[in-house]
Amino acid sequence: MTLPAFVHTDVIAALTGISPGDALDRARDRRPESKQHAQGSFEALFVPLDASEVSLAERAAVALFVARLHEEPEAVAFYGALLRETGGGAGLEPLIVAEAGRAAGQGPYGAFRAENAPESEAGPEYSVASVEAAYALGDRLSAALEHAHMLVLHPRDADRERLGRLLDAGWSSTGIVTLSQLISFLAFQLRVAHGLRELRESVGGAAATRAEDLPALAADVAAVARERAGASTEQAPVAAAEALPAAPRVDEPARFTQDVLGWKPWLEPLPVAEFTEAHYDALVQRDRVHMPYFRLLARDPEALRERTLTDLDIFFNTDAGLPRAERELAAAAASRFNGCVFCASVHSRFATEQGADRAEVQRLLDEGVGARISTRIDAIVDATVALTATPPRFGQPQISALRDVGLAELELLDAIQAGAFFNWANRLMLSIGEPTTA
Numbered sequence: 001m002t003l004p005a006f007v008h009t010d011v012i013a014a015l016t017g018i019s020p021g022d023a024l025d026r027a028r029d030r031r032p033e034s035k036q037h038a039q040g041s042f043e044a045l046f047v048p049l050d051a052s053e054v055s056l057a058e059r060a061a062v063a064l065f066v067a068r069l070h071e072e073p074e075a076v077a078f079y080g081a082l083l084r085e086t087g088g089g090a091g092l093e094p095l096i097v098a099e100a101g102r103a104a105g106q107g108p109y110g111a112f113r114a115e116n117a118p119e120s121e122a123g124p125e126y127s128v129a130s131v132e133a134a135y136a137l138g139d140r141l142s143a144a145l146e147h148a149h150m151l152v153l154h155p156r157d158a159d160r161e162r163l164g165r166l167l168d169a170g171w172s173s174t175g176i177v178t179l180s181q182l183i184s185f186l187a188f189q190l191r192v193a194h195g196l197r198e199l200r201e202s203v204g205g206a207a208a209t210r211a212e213d214l215p216a217l218a219a220d221v222a223a224v225a226r227e228r229a230g231a232s233t234e235q236a237p238v239a240a241a242e243a244l245p246a247a248p249r250v251d252e253p254a255r256f257t258q259d260v261l262g263w264k265p266w267l268e269p270l271p272v273a274e275f276t277e278a279h280y281d282a283l284v285q286r287d288r289v290h291m292p293y294f295r296l297l298a299r300d301p302e303a304l305r306e307r308t309l310t311d312l313d314i315f316f317n318t319d320a321g322l323p324r325a326e327r328e329l330a331a332a333a334a335s336r337f338n339g340c341v342f343c344a345s346v347h348s349r350f351a352t353e354q355g356a357d358r359a360e361v362q363r364l365l366d367e368g369v370g371a372r373i374s375t376r377i378d379a380i381v382d383a384t385v386a387l388t389a390t391p392p393r394f395g396q397p398q399i400s401a402l403r404d405v406g407l408a409e410l411e412l413l414d415a416i417q418a419g420a421f422f423n424w425a426n427r428l429m430l431s432i433g434e435p436t437t438a
Helices: 013-016 022-031 032-046 054-070 073-087 093-102 114-119 131-153 161-169 174-200 211-234 277-283 288-289 292-297 301-316 324-338 341-353 358-368 373-389 396-404 407-433
Strands: 262-265 433-436
Touching: 013 032, 013 174, 013 211, 013 341, 022 032, 022 054, 022 174, 022 407, 032 054, 032 301, 054 073, 054 093, 054 131, 054 174, 054 211, 073 093, 073 211, 114 292, 114 433, 131 161, 131 174, 131 396, 131 407, 161 174, 174 292, 174 301, 174 396, 174 407, 262 292, 262 301, 262 396, 277 288, 277 301, 277 407, 288 292, 288 433, 292 301, 292 407, 292 433, 301 324, 301 407, 324 358, 324 407, 341 358, 341 407, 341 433, 358 407, 373 407, 407 433
Parallel strands: none
Antiparallel strands: 262 433
């Protein structure tokens, strides 16, 4: 299953203002698969084959809310226009923006577990409070915005019971997977766009696109989405609420570790007996059918395939650029900051396997992202943390520090994409399951 290029404008480039042929554009061309499949991920989620589980307007409404929480004005303009073009009523766009304003904060907030509990940071939780807003949004969209707020600003506070609230509001397990993918993808897309925009401005480059150009792109996306999804743009009849599966039995890890951990889902993965060739193709590696995480994400095969191929190019394309070990360190730093014990275990271990000093990597896990290790590692970790904050704090000080330790455009792109991608991966891992030592 190969997803064609339906939308002719690269959305990340449009949000960033990169000019064709400039240094950043050339750097992105050295990572062609991540460029192609980041766009493919956008199309899988916003130009889907099947919009019956999550309507086009619901996707755009949640995206607008997430963009506003990230304080990314270009993305607010684009997704606001997409909401208008996909059938959001006249009052829905300002209502979403107002609700996001009420929900805004400085994340990531949330509780760390076990030995890391002293690092916990409380923050305001959002709910649709007014009767008027709840009526205008409806149960499904109200629950979706509350879920989005949790993933964006409280990723480590996600838990199984919160998925039950989505099921009670009329979401299916498949719809929850798509919704969580969409929110988590946006956490990646908006950070890549933010980082590249800061890089463009650091060398005085003028924007190739303007905010007033974005509504036309949104109209193009919406037109193609309606044509592609066809009859599935009409939401399926509301079925009886699904029951939340029994809680899995887990042994909670006591601390951040480089040890191999397991992971157990809170929703039912797609049964192997229901896999088609399209589902196997979405796995990219067929033996992943034995892994509950990938079988759960296979409920939305288009999104899974594009996400996996984006991941592989960001981390495994070693045509120059940032060494693999440092890309994995960026992944581990984002995971440590967001509080994803599972992702931190995998990618700290990969960093060590790729040549990073094991004791230094363990210091990052033990002491947190404030650990001081070396000038170069500190610059990469600090930049990743600034990018991982919501709204992102990544800017000229971090770019200067990275350039001072020898990073040029391609290395900078790798650092941004590696850190940004784990804002996607962490939010999926944290929102649909939990780690276990067994």
